[in-house]
Amino acid sequence: MREHEARFKEIFPAVDIYEHNPRRLYLRIPREQLTAAAKFLHNECGMRLAICTGIDTREGFEVLYHFADDGNGVFYTLKVLAPKDDPRIESQANWFPATGWIEREMHELIGIEFPGHPNMKPLLTSDTDWDPDKRPLRRDYERRAEEHEN
Amino acid sequence: MSDELKNTKTRRIVPIGPYHPLQEEPEFFKLVVEGETVVDLEINIGYNHRGHEFISPELTYDQVPFLVERICGICSNSHPLACVQAIEDCAGIVVPPRANYLRVIVHELERIHSHLLWVGLAGHFIGYNTVWMWAWKYREAVLQVFENICGNRNHYAANKPGGVRRDITKEQMPPIFAAMDEIEKKTWMLTNAVLDDPVIRARLEGVGILTREQAFAWSVTGPTARGSGYDIDVRRDFPHCAYPEVKFDIIVCQEGDVFAKAKVRLLEIIESVKIIRQCLEKLPDGPIEARIDEVPAGEGIGHTEAPRGEVFHYIRSDGSNRPLRHKVRAPSYMNIASNVVAVRGGSIADAALTLAAVDPCYCCTERMAAFEDGRLKHTGQELLRLSWQKTETMKQRYSR
Numbered sequence: 001m002r003e004h005e006a007r008f009k010e011i012f013p014a015v016d017i018y019e020h021n022p023r024r025l026y027l028r029i030p031r032e033q034l035t036a037a038a039k040f041l042h043n044e045c046g047m048r049l050a051i052c053t054g055i056d057t058r059e060g061f062e063v064l065y066h067f068a069d070d071g072n073g074v075f076y077t078l079k080v081l082a083p084k085d086d087p088r089i090e091s092q093a094n095w096f097p098a099t100g101w102i103e104r105e106m107h108e109l110i111g112i113e114f115p116g117h118p119n120m121k122p123l124l125t126s127d128t129d130w131d132p133d134k135r136p137l138r139r140d141y142e143r144r145a146e147e148h149e150n
Numbered sequence: 151m152s153d154e155l156k157n158t159k160t161r162r163i164v165p166i167g168p169y170h171p172l173q174e175e176p177e178f179f180k181l182v183v184e185g186e187t188v189v190d191l192e193i194n195i196g197y198n199h200r201g202h203e204f205i206s207p208e209l210t211y212d213q214v215p216f217l218v219e220r221i222c223g224i225c226s227n228s229h230p231l232a233c234v235q236a237i238e239d240c241a242g243i244v245v246p247p248r249a250n251y252l253r254v255i256v257h258e259l260e261r262i263h264s265h266l267l268w269v270g271l272a273g274h275f276i277g278y279n280t281v282w283m284w285a286w287k288y289r290e291a292v293l294q295v296f297e298n299i300c301g302n303r304n305h306y307a308a309n310k311p312g313g314v315r316r317d318i319t320k321e322q323m324p325p326i327f328a329a330m331d332e333i334e335k336k337t338w339m340l341t342n343a344v345l346d347d348p349v350i351r352a353r354l355e356g357v358g359i360l361t362r363e364q365a366f367a368w369s370v371t372g373p374t375a376r377g378s379g380y381d382i383d384v385r386r387d388f389p390h391c392a393y394p395e396v397k398f399d400i401i402v403c404q405e406g407d408v409f410a411k412a413k414v415r416l417l418e419i420i421e422s423v424k425i426i427r428q429c430l431e432k433l434p435d436g437p438i439e440a441r442i443d444e445v446p447a448g449e450g451i452g453h454t455e456a457p458r459g460e461v462f463h464y465i466r467s468d469g470s471n472r473p474l475r476h477k478v479r480a481p482s483y484m485n486i487a488s489n490v491v492a493v494r495g496g497s498i499a500d501a502a503l504t505l506a507a508v509d510p511c512y513c514c515t516e517r518m519a520a521f522e523d524g525r526l527k528h529t530g531q532e533l534l535r536l537s538w539q540k541t542e543t544m545k546q547r548y549s550r
Contacts, residue, residue, distance in 0.1 A: 051464075055466065123195065127196055
């Protein structure tokens with residue numbers, strides 16, 4: 001069932017694998033290896049990208065690439081971390097169109113930079129006068145009590 | 151694209167949306183055309199955002215399923231089901247068998263009503279209003295079953311973390327069986343009528359082709375993928391709920407055109423009827439929910455096969471009673487993006503149909519609202535005003 005995991009370990013020895021249960025694997029890798037790892041999972045192992053999740057954590061901006069291994073019923077989630085003073089993660093959109101929208105969304109809502117993206121304009125607010133410096137999914141984004149009164 | 155446009159005099163832009171009679175919901179497509187042929191497409195979304203990922207961390211795990219149920223009125227069971235599965239995955243909860251069966255029943259009923267809705271709309275798009283009225287009439291039977299077992303025609307509130315909220319009693323079963331018989335009969339009639347009609351075939355075959363390679367590269371899901379020969383279905387590939395215990399076929403077509411997608415959806419209705427019958431017959435006795443004491447710190451992934459494809463939810467917990475981060479991805483998010491390749495090379499007249507062929511659900515795709523300094527920045531009325539303003543600007547531009 002887990003030939004992909006064994007091969008992944010061989011090619012990327014720096015990976016830190018956490019098995020939540022037999023169908024959910026979380027693979028933490030250095031961000032420099034992201035493109036090679038994503039190419040391996042998509043091109044070599046035939047996995048589909050479910051989506052990416054960007055999270056603002058204490059350590060930095062974490063981006064999760066959820067790859068679905070439909071043949072075996074396992075989720076491989078690649079985890080990369082970008083420090084807050086250098087929030088850059090290489091864009092995958094030029095070779096993997098499925099990441100095009102979600103990278104724009106993460107850039108817009110969290111402020112992670114994706115150098116190399118062919119069309120990095122806001123996905124959700126391009127037609128509004130939203131201030132692009134406001135990032136609603138950051139922890140320091142001010143949530144006020146009054147917002148629920150509307 | 152704009153620079154390119156300046157250089158080529160033959161290229162024109164045909165805007166569809168944000169509000170357009172062919173669309174149920176706001177979305178803006180800019181078709182770049184050369185003569186009658188579509189050469190490029192730009193998609194603008196963001197007219198329908200409500201900020202679910204922003205609101206969710208403020209709610210408790212019991213409240214979150216109600217919030218995500220409101221993401222969409224058509225897949226209003228898929229989102230809560232995926233969400234509670236993410237919570238259960240995080241906390242390691244085993245759901246009782248009876249609850250698993252009840253979940254599948256509601257989930258498949260939803261697929262029937264959603265596919266019939268699409269068939270009706272597709273018929274309407276190509277000018278077959280009889281198909282539209284038939285399909286929606288047959289759909290009504292499903293809505294009545296929903297009202298009978300959930301108390302509501304839509305927004306069923308069927309799922310909760312650990313199980314389901316409502317049981318199905320023995321007395322409630324005969325009307326469901328009767329409705330299934332009726333739907334099966336009528337769907338076969340509709341399917342044969344639609345698939346045999348030479349005009350519909352001529353109109354849909356070879357239109358808006360998405361190849362298997364493109365489907366894989368854009369990671370599309372659901373009937374959009376299966377219509378292109380990309381054989382994936384969460385119900386089979388990731389065993390969950392009671393799906394491993396029932397028999398059903400996965401409908402796959404190789405052509406990748408609009409006709410293939412219509413065929414997949416119509417035949418899937420029959421499979422759903424089969425699944426519901428088996429579930430009702432096999433429904434085991436026992437409790438309908440498991441007790442949840444706490445959701446420990448950690449993360450969980452929940453997903454399920456919604457009518458349009460895979461609904462994906464990710465939850466990160468810090469051990470409190472609220473999620474720290476909740477990511478929602480609806481199938482249309484992946485499917486709509488793939489339109490960029492599906493409409494290229496087709497004619498303008500086919501474009502609207504191709505765009506509709508993925509059964510786009512904009513409510514699902516967009517879940518953000520513009521908040522600033524704690525206040526809602528754009529009310530519905532203002533958005534409407536912005537849209538009118540934009541339409542007005544465009545009118546002036548094109549009348550010149």
